[in-house]
Amino acid sequence: MSGGGWYRVKRGLPALVVALATVAVLVAAGATGARAGGVPLPEPAKGAGSACVADTAFMRRYHMQMLVHQRRDTVHEGIRTKQFSLKGCIDCHQVKGEDGAPVKVSDGRHFCRSCHDYAAVSIDCFECHASVPEEADQSAAAPDAENEAVAALGAYVHERKTGEGAVK
Amino acid sequence: MSNCSSSCTCGTPEPDERPVDAARRSFLKTAATAGAVALAPGVTLYVVGGPAEARAPDQPVDPKKRWGMLVDVSKCTEDCSACVTACRTENGLGALDDPKIDAQWIRKVEVNDPATGYSRSLPVMCQHCAEPPCVDVCPTGASFKRDDGIVLVDKHICIGCRYCMMACPYKARSFVHEPLSDQKPYAPRGKGTVESCTLCVHKVDAGELPACVTACATEGNGALVFGDLNDPESDISRRLKAYPTRQIRADLDVDPGVHYQGL
Amino acid sequence: MARITYRELSRPKGFFVGLMTLHAVVIAAGLAAFYYMEHNGHIVTGMTNQVVWGTPHVFAVFLVVAASGALNVASISSVFARLTYKPFARVSGLLAVSLLIGGLAVLVLDLGRPERLTVAMTTYNFKSIFAWNIYLYTGFIVIVAAYLWTMMARTAGRYNKVAAYTAFAWRLILTTGTGSIFGFLVAREAYDTALLAPLFIAGSFAYGLAFTVLVLITMCRSLGEALMSEEAVQKFRNLLTIFVLAVVYFTAVMHLTKLYGTKNHGVEAFLLVDGGIYPVLFWGVQIVLGSLIPLLILNFTAFGRTRNGLSLASILVLIGGLAQMYVIIIGGQAWPLQLFPGMEVSSSFGDGAIAAYTPSLPEVLLGFAGVSIAMLITGLALMVLRFLPGEAVEAAQAGG
Numbered sequence: 001m002s003g004g005g006w007y008r009v010k011r012g013l014p015a016l017v018v019a020l021a022t023v024a025v026l027v028a029a030g031a032t033g034a035r036a037g038g039v040p041l042p043e044p045a046k047g048a049g050s051a052c053v054a055d056t057a058f059m060r061r062y063h064m065q066m067l068v069h070q071r072r073d074t075v076h077e078g079i080r081t082k083q084f085s086l087k088g089c090i091d092c093h094q095v096k097g098e099d100g101a102p103v104k105v106s107d108g109r110h111f112c113r114s115c116h117d118y119a120a121v122s123i124d125c126f127e128c129h130a131s132v133p134e135e136a137d138q139s140a141a142a143p144d145a146e147n148e149a150v151a152a153l154g155a156y157v158h159e160r161k162t163g164e165g166a167v168k
Numbered sequence: 169m170s171n172c173s174s175s176c177t178c179g180t181p182e183p184d185e186r187p188v189d190a191a192r193r194s195f196l197k198t199a200a201t202a203g204a205v206a207l208a209p210g211v212t213l214y215v216v217g218g219p220a221e222a223r224a225p226d227q228p229v230d231p232k233k234r235w236g237m238l239v240d241v242s243k244c245t246e247d248c249s250a251c252v253t254a255c256r257t258e259n260g261l262g263a264l265d266d267p268k269i270d271a272q273w274i275r276k277v278e279v280n281d282p283a284t285g286y287s288r289s290l291p292v293m294c295q296h297c298a299e300p301p302c303v304d305v306c307p308t309g310a311s312f313k314r315d316d317g318i319v320l321v322d323k324h325i326c327i328g329c330r331y332c333m334m335a336c337p338y339k340a341r342s343f344v345h346e347p348l349s350d351q352k353p354y355a356p357r358g359k360g361t362v363e364s365c366t367l368c369v370h371k372v373d374a375g376e377l378p379a380c381v382t383a384c385a386t387e388g389n390g391a392l393v394f395g396d397l398n399d400p401e402s403d404i405s406r407r408l409k410a411y412p413t414r415q416i417r418a419d420l421d422v423d424p425g426v427h428y429q430g431l
Numbered sequence: 432m433a434r435i436t437y438r439e440l441s442r443p444k445g446f447f448v449g450l451m452t453l454h455a456v457v458i459a460a461g462l463a464a465f466y467y468m469e470h471n472g473h474i475v476t477g478m479t480n481q482v483v484w485g486t487p488h489v490f491a492v493f494l495v496v497a498a499s500g501a502l503n504v505a506s507i508s509s510v511f512a513r514l515t516y517k518p519f520a521r522v523s524g525l526l527a528v529s530l531l532i533g534g535l536a537v538l539v540l541d542l543g544r545p546e547r548l549t550v551a552m553t554t555y556n557f558k559s560i561f562a563w564n565i566y567l568y569t570g571f572i573v574i575v576a577a578y579l580w581t582m583m584a585r586t587a588g589r590y591n592k593v594a595a596y597t598a599f600a601w602r603l604i605l606t607t608g609t610g611s612i613f614g615f616l617v618a619r620e621a622y623d624t625a626l627l628a629p630l631f632i633a634g635s636f637a638y639g640l641a642f643t644v645l646v647l648i649t650m651c652r653s654l655g656e657a658l659m660s661e662e663a664v665q666k667f668r669n670l671l672t673i674f675v676l677a678v679v680y681f682t683a684v685m686h687l688t689k690l691y692g693t694k695n696h697g698v699e700a701f702l703l704v705d706g707g708i709y710p711v712l713f714w715g716v717q718i719v720l721g722s723l724i725p726l727l728i729l730n731f732t733a734f735g736r737t738r739n740g741l742s743l744a745s746i747l748v749l750i751g752g753l754a755q756m757y758v759i760i761i762g763g764q765a766w767p768l769q770l771f772p773g774m775e776v777s778s779s780f781g782d783g784a785i786a787a788y789t790p791s792l793p794e795v796l797l798g799f800a801g802v803s804i805a806m807l808i809t810g811l812a813l814m815v816l817r818f819l820p821g822e823a824v825e826a827a828q829a830g831g
Binding site: 281303306341342420 | 471472473474478479480481483484542543544545547548550551554555556558559560561562565612615616617618619764768770771773774775776777778779780781782787
């Protein structure tokens with residue numbers, strides 16, 4: 001009965017610790033080096049209007065808590081106030097691209113990405129949520145379709161009233 | 169259009185005199201308030217039995233309401249799928265064109281009695297059960313019933329286990345099998361989560377009708393009635409009282425909010 | 432009474448190292464498959480909106496069921512005080528934990544949003560049998576770990592009985608919970624029966640024992656020593672016979688119950704007669720290859736009394752078990768929901784139609800990776816702690 005297995009593991013431990021420490025030092029060095037080289041601070045796009053829903057320092061620190069609070073209210077309670085909603089952020093802080101349309105989150109200039117790329121914090125909001133305002137998304141096709149719907153509704157009611165008479 | 173509104177008893181303003189989109193809003197709003205369009209003495213077309221008014225955005229849903237739908241199967245025809253198209257457009261569904269994988273929040277089902285040859289075509293969507301099995305089985309509580317009876321998935325806490333899809337008696341749920349982009353801002357949906365008909369909750373909260381109901385009234389045959397099942401004065405409640413209707417798989421006692429007339 | 436000694440695997444031979452390397456490679460392939468499926472979504476799998484649980488669930492449920500059954504040997508020695516089984520109690524407990532971890536890994540890696548595991552751990556809906564299972568599984572790992580501790584630490588020996596009884600009760604509840612994941616689905620004709628719980632318990636006995644036997648025989652080969660006495664081999668042979676018969680019994684009762692009601696004739700005909708791959712897997716693999724042939728080998732041949740005979744029977748039982756899970760899980764979903772009983776229905780969403788399902792390579796790799804995770808954990812644990820019976824086995828026998 002020898003404790004051979006344990007000894008092998010124990011002998012391996014110092015090597016593992018040294019390896020981890022080396023990695024940590026390298027990472028730290030990389031980080032300071034980058035700062036010295038001057039990675040530019042992000043410049044998130046200013047929102048429309050004179051002020052945000054709260055002051056900048058507060059927004060920087062607590063915007064996620066505000067969004068999480070709002071998401072619960074909206075999804076479960078049906079409360080759809082604009083003030084702290086993600087849609088509100090997207091509407092206000094849109095960044096226009098070369099074509100004049102707001103850029104999507106796939107573009108590095110997108111309001112959310114400009115900071116999150118810098119902070120290396122990946123967010124999954126836009127796997128589900130639209131990253132551009134509603135109008136930009138719809139302006140092309142929707143009104144015509146809706147007008148047609150109204151015309152069709154009128155025609156339908158008219159037909160039901162005058163034509164073939166026999167509703168039921 | 170002018171023929172219509174001039175003879176409507178619901179008092180819709182003359183749409184021809186307004187810009188078209190204003191007319192649309194006005195029509196829908198008025199019709200929703202009035203609830204029904206009288207066509208001739210004794211004949212009423214329940215184009216809409218919609219929400220009486222929009223709730224204030226800062227107010228939570230009213231637990232006294234229970235939204236539901238009535239499908240008049242005798243009016244629904246096999247060649248019409250206006251409700252399905254409207255749902256896909258409204259919620260941005262169906263990117264892959266693969267019926268095995270694409271989300272289908274509402275679908276047309278052809279029902280045929282092999283013994284008699286009797287056949288019907290009808291839409292099936294989330295039945296918004298009072299006792300939803302999907303809510304019972306969801307491990308995280310992502311599948312939930314809103315206080316006004318609408319059954320939803322909170323995609324923020326859905327882990328994509330798909331147990332709700334196993335439990336749903338109506339095959340009403342779909343799983344998002346692929347990464348998505350360009351979703352509708354009011355209908356967020358994404359890879360790895362389960363989803364189903366929301367009764368167009370964003371529209372209902374704004375006092376509008378679900379897209380399928382509007383489409384059925386305009387492009388279809390007016391077979392869908394939407395309204396508050398708890399309000400005895402609503403059109404849907406009055407029709408449920410006046411005509412024989414049934415729920416799909418009523419034997420399971422989950423009390424679906426979608427009723428079928430003439431099936 | 433003789434003292435039983437235990438040992439770790441101190442100097443693994445090439446055979447053992449090769450086996451562990453193979454498992455490591457399979458796990459790497461499984462993780463690559465997970466990354467591929469996670470990155471592209473479930474569109475790259477065979478799963479659809481009709482068959483929502485695929486091959487990963489077949490493996491996951493199989494491993495979770497086997498895990499609770501792997502505890503059998505330990506329970507028999509502690510709860511039912513059979514000393515013949517005591518030398519293998521530690522291996523049995525270790526396998527119970529490692530198989531469960533392997534099964535859960537597959538289950539978790541197949542989630543639509545696996546990164547939200549913390550949500551599953553912090554947000555509960557207590558009406559969900561799935562949520563109960565999260566507690567049953569984590570609780571099982573903790574309780575069996577404590578049970579192992581009472582077996583292995585001299586100072587904790589006095590708690591051994593309590594831990595043994597708790598673990599035994601817990602594993603029965605756990606498998607009841609796993610069976611009920613399907614049994615509680617009232618709308619699906621293939622499920623909706625309380626019999627799935629005892630069927631899964633019987634299955635767990637058989638698969639768990641088969642895994643235990645195979646690991647022990649593999650370790651015999653690796654050590655070049657006869658870890659099991661001849662008496663133990665014969666006991667395992669008898670146990671496996673009883674457990675396989677129990678699975679066949681509950682399977683028969685379940686199908687007969689369903690067949691008695693006319694409304695289930697459609698789904699039963701599908702699973703047992705005309706459903707393509709499912710009747711083939713049921714009769715050919717589960718019943719003939721996985722039940723009848725092992726029963727014949729074990730009870731009517733001289734080969735069945737040998738270690739190799741026991742090994743072969745165990746392997747066949749495991750293959751039969753996988754087929755059983757495939758028929759239950761995939762076959763049960765392939766049969767369409769009946770929205771309008773008695774009517775012919777059709778739609779663009781597969782209403783009224785048999786759903787097609789073909790396992791994709793990534794799914795299969797992930798499933799096998801679960802088995803390998805369990806085996807790798809077991810192998811590594813055997814190297815560092817004293818799970819294996821030592822030389823004094825014969826002495827122990829004399830005492831028992």
